[in-house]
Amino acid sequence: MEIKHRKVNKRVRITDKNHLPLANQEVGIHQKDHAFLFGCGAFDFIPYVMKGGESWQEITDKWLEIFNYATLPFYWGGYEPEEGKPNKDKLMKAAQYLVGKGVRVKGHPLCWHTECADWLMQYDNATILKKQLERIDREVAGFKGVIDMWDVINEVVIMPVFDKYDNAVTRICREKGRVGLIKEVFTRAHECNPDAVLILNDFNTSINYEILIDGCLNAGVPVSAIGIQSHQHQGYWGKEKLLEVLDRFSHFGLPIHFTENTLISGEIMPSHIVDLNDWQVEQWPTTPEGEERQAREIEEMYRILFSHPLVQAITTWDFKDGAWLKAPSGYLREDNSRKPSYDMLKNLVKHEWWTDTTVKTDENGWTEVEAFKGKYRITSGEMLTEVSFTDDKEETIMIGSM
Amino acid sequence: MEIKHRKVNKRVRITDKNHLPLANQEVGIHQKDHAFLFGCGAFDFIPYVMKGGESWQEITDKWLEIFNYATLPFYWGGYEPEEGKPNKDKLMKAAQYLVGKGVRVKGHPLCWHTECADWLMQYDNATILKKQLERIDREVAGFKGVIDMWDVINEVVIMPVFDKYDNAVTRICREKGRVGLIKEVFTRAHECNPDAVLILNDFNTSINYEILIDGCLNAGVPVSAIGIQSHQHQGYWGKEKLLEVLDRFSHFGLPIHFTENTLISGEIMPSHIVDLNDWQVEQWPTTPEGEERQAREIEEMYRILFSHPLVQAITTWDFKDGAWLKAPSGYLREDNSRKPSYDMLKNLVKHEWWTDTTVKTDENGWTEVEAFKGKYRITSGEMLTEVSFTDDKEETIMIGSM
Numbered sequence: 124m125e126i127k128h129r130k131v132n133k134r135v136r137i138t139d140k141n142h143l144p145l146a147n148q149e150v151g152i153h154q155k156d157h158a159f160l161f162g163c164g165a166f167d168f169i170p171y172v173m174k175g176g177e178s179w180q181e182i183t184d185k186w187l188e189i190f191n192y193a194t195l196p197f198y199w200g201g202y203e204p205e206e207g208k209p210n211k212d213k214l215m216k217a218a219q220y221l222v223g224k225g226v227r228v229k230g231h232p233l234c235w236h237t238e239c240a241d242w243l244m245q246y247d248n249a250t251i252l253k254k255q256l257e258r259i260d261r262e263v264a265g266f267k268g269v270i271d272m273w274d275v276i277n278e279v280v281i282m283p284v285f286d287k288y289d290n291a292v293t294r295i296c297r298e299k300g301r302v303g304l305i306k307e308v309f310t311r312a313h314e315c316n317p318d319a320v321l322i323l324n325d326f327n328t329s330i331n332y333e334i335l336i337d338g339c340l341n342a343g344v345p346v347s348a349i350g351i352q353s354h355q356h357q358g359y360w361g362k363e364k365l366l367e368v369l370d371r372f373s374h375f376g377l378p379i380h381f382t383e384n385t386l387i388s389g390e391i392m393p394s395h396i397v398d399l400n401d402w403q404v405e406q407w408p409t410t411p412e413g414e415e416r417q418a419r420e421i422e423e424m425y426r427i428l429f430s431h432p433l434v435q436a437i438t439t440w441d442f443k444d445g446a447w448l449k450a451p452s453g454y455l456r457e458d459n460s461r462k463p464s465y466d467m468l469k470n471l472v473k474h475e476w477w478t479d480t481t482v483k484t485d486e487n488g489w490t491e492v493e494a495f496k497g498k499y500r501i502t503s504g505e506m507l508t509e510v511s512f513t514d515d516k517e518e519t520i521m522i523g524s525m
Numbered sequence: 526m527e528i529k530h531r532k533v534n535k536r537v538r539i540t541d542k543n544h545l546p547l548a549n550q551e552v553g554i555h556q557k558d559h560a561f562l563f564g565c566g567a568f569d570f571i572p573y574v575m576k577g578g579e580s581w582q583e584i585t586d587k588w589l590e591i592f593n594y595a596t597l598p599f600y601w602g603g604y605e606p607e608e609g610k611p612n613k614d615k616l617m618k619a620a621q622y623l624v625g626k627g628v629r630v631k632g633h634p635l636c637w638h639t640e641c642a643d644w645l646m647q648y649d650n651a652t653i654l655k656k657q658l659e660r661i662d663r664e665v666a667g668f669k670g671v672i673d674m675w676d677v678i679n680e681v682v683i684m685p686v687f688d689k690y691d692n693a694v695t696r697i698c699r700e701k702g703r704v705g706l707i708k709e710v711f712t713r714a715h716e717c718n719p720d721a722v723l724i725l726n727d728f729n730t731s732i733n734y735e736i737l738i739d740g741c742l743n744a745g746v747p748v749s750a751i752g753i754q755s756h757q758h759q760g761y762w763g764k765e766k767l768l769e770v771l772d773r774f775s776h777f778g779l780p781i782h783f784t785e786n787t788l789i790s791g792e793i794m795p796s797h798i799v800d801l802n803d804w805q806v807e808q809w810p811t812t813p814e815g816e817e818r819q820a821r822e823i824e825e826m827y828r829i830l831f832s833h834p835l836v837q838a839i840t841t842w843d844f845k846d847g848a849w850l851k852a853p854s855g856y857l858r859e860d861n862s863r864k865p866s867y868d869m870l871k872n873l874v875k876h877e878w879w880t881d882t883t884v885k886t887d888e889n890g891w892t893e894v895e896a897f898k899g900k901y902r903i904t905s906g907e908m909l910t911e912v913s914f915t916d917d918k919e920e921t922i923m924i925g926s927m
Contacts, residue, residue, distance in 0.1 A: 280732070280736070284732070297776070300739040300742075300743070300776065300777075301736060301739050302736075302739045302740050302742075302743040303739070303743055306743060330682070330686070330733055331732055331733055331736055334682070334703060334704075334733055334736045334737050334740060335736050335740065337702040337703050337704045337705070337737075337740055338704050338736060338737065338739055338740015338741065338743060338744060339740065339743075340702075340704075341702070341704040341705055341708055341740060341741075341743075341744035342704075342740060342743035342744040342745075343744075374699070374702065375702070
């Protein structure tokens with residue numbers, strides 16, 4: 124699979140701080156970060172920053188060895204269980220900790236019918252919408268500079284027909300229509316942070332979602348990226364479906380984020396289950412064969428997605444087994460030990476798709492660099508600097524003692 | 526079922542041409558036409574106006590006994606089989622004949638992937654779109670005043686994924702997206718005739734079509750009415766589905782047109798057929814039991830639709846058996862004889878839902894009128910006039926010798 128688009132291939136000229144070329148020198152090209160977003164659910168960072176502890180430390184440190192992109196939970200019901208008393212502090216602490224580690228953070232989600240705040244239901248629809256938009260103001264503006272990526276609205280295809288229980292967001296979606304509500308929430312989020320990456324997110328990958336996106340874009344909704352969930356508790360989609368989904372959602376020319384990926388290392392959930400939340404089990408063990416299969420499937424999937432030019436992010440949903448649905452869906456087992464999938468992915472992200480090399484400059488300080496897009500430390504003897512490689516344009520890099 | 530919204534209930538004052546009240550007079554209230562659009566495919570008017578003949582005369586006269594709303598075919602492939610040589614004359618003749626009989630005419634359709642012009646495929650997509658828009662210019666402007674209602678675009682839900690054969694319209698829909706193409710063609714049609722009724726038409730009544738409409742409205746597409754096809758060759762939808770469809774498509778608050786209704790009086794097409802056009806049979810006879818069933822089903826359906834306030838039009842697709850798919854789908858048998866469905870519908874439209882009565886004015890010329898919305902001839906002795914009853918506002922009607 125072709126991944127040339129993930130790399131720069133360029134001539135660079137290395138000079139010292141006096142603009143003099145570093146002629147005939149060994150220069151180290153050491154990758155520090157990926158441009159690609161290798162993401163994972165980072166809910167575990169909240170207990171870690173709040174109470175610490177060895178186990179949480181172990182989990183989060185292992186997380187940081189692979190990932191550069193974190194999803195933090197902003198479910199309204201959990202974030203603001205009592206009206207007017209949001210849990211801002213713990214989310215801010217977790218987000219700031221991650222940002223301090225060089226991780227980009229996404230908030231998930233700003234509007235959703237599930238895990239919604241029950242107290243909203245006492246209000247009429249106009250008031251619910253007003254509070255929904257004020258909530259967006261508060262979070263998007265309040266976390267600006269720390270969190271500049273948001274799953275703005277979640278699972279809109281089913282939102283107005285969701286009938287498992289009454290909730291405030293389904294009510295306003297019924298009244299305003301899908302595109303009408305999407306437009307309101309995106310417009311508000313965009314006003315609060317015009318530079319934010321704003322994602323529309325859905326598990327529905329049918330024609331419904333294509334038409335919804337089409338409508339949104341024609342209605343001028345500021346969608347930055349198309350979010351596609353891929354919880355595969357019922358079995359790996361496989362290459363064919365993955366390519367077919369990529370093909371259909373590429374038509375819009377927008378970046379694609381795989382926002383919620385799950386591949387499990389245990390028994391597959393029966394296919395007759397429609398809403399995954401209906402599968403309630405006592406235990407869902409990981410198995411040795413399941414772990415081999417999980418690693419293989421994740422590897423194939425990541426390779427396919429990494430080779431598609433429009434995919435900008437892949438986020439695995441659970442870092443550790445036993446989170447959502449008790450599924451063996453993580454890279455770590457419940458005892459925090461690493462599964463084969465962990466080592467496989469770390470090898471991809473930090474070795475096979477990672478550039479750490481030495482080049483030699485010519486008599487004018489020029490050299491050729493082929494490197495994965497991302498952040499680099501450039502060194503020569505005692506001298507160093509940090510740069511980002513984003514494209515194939517020639518450039519001059521000035522390095523010096525720091 | 527409640528049909529109060531189909532009637533006016535009002536006080537009117539009858540005067541003579543000198544503004545003197547017609548006191549204590551008998552006044553005739555004679556309905557001439559419905560405000561509701563009782564429609565039918567009127568393709569048979571083309572051979573009639575072109576070559577006449579007793580059989581065509583019989584068919585079209587029987588048509589005119591019931592219907593006030595005609596669909597004429599503007600399939601691009603048939604309308605302009607050779608580029609630059611459209612069949613305008615015969616369509617104009619048929620349309621003018623119908624208008625002369627007091628019938629409103631709709632053109633069907635301006636853009637569709639099926640029955641498209643093959644010669645378009647020699648062009649690149651930009652040229653195809655240009656020619657599509659020019660075609661809309663030509664027809665909408667060219668027939669303005671005669672045809673002021675259009676099915677602008679047909680079956681867009683499947684348009685970009687239609688893969689039975691290559692065609693020019695699927696190509697441009699793939700490139701522009703569904704809402705993008707809808708917006709182009711509606712905007713152009715609206716520019717050519719700002720007063721025209723512009724209909725979006727589809728057989729897909731799933732959530733797909735809801736989302737598509739939602740997207741179009743939010744994107745500012747000038748949709749006048751939602752068109753719903755209901756070809757029921759595979760069996761009558763039944764009351765429950767009909768009410769469910771009406772409920773879902775009422776959310777937009779737009780008028781709803783049942784644009785292509787079929788209920789057959791023969792054997793039902795097997796349910797495994799997905800594209801009705803795949804059902805190719807030598808013969809598809811009408812049967813006595815089938816005819817009773819057809820009449821019953823049409824009656825139930827028309828009563829349900831007539832009772833829904835947003836429904837403005839019901840069009841039966843085939844007037845006579847043996848047209849599309851050779852189906853026994855008409856009100857007339859192949860020998861032009863009337864089926865039970867014909868008499869049933871004529872009774873509904875021209876008797877049960879029709880007002881022809883006499884009222885008596887008081888000493889000031891006032892009287893109460895309860896009448897189905899539509900056009901009326903008001904008579905008193907030798908005096909008469911024509912009026913439209915559209916609402917419950919009090920009005921003065923002046924009559925005189927004509």
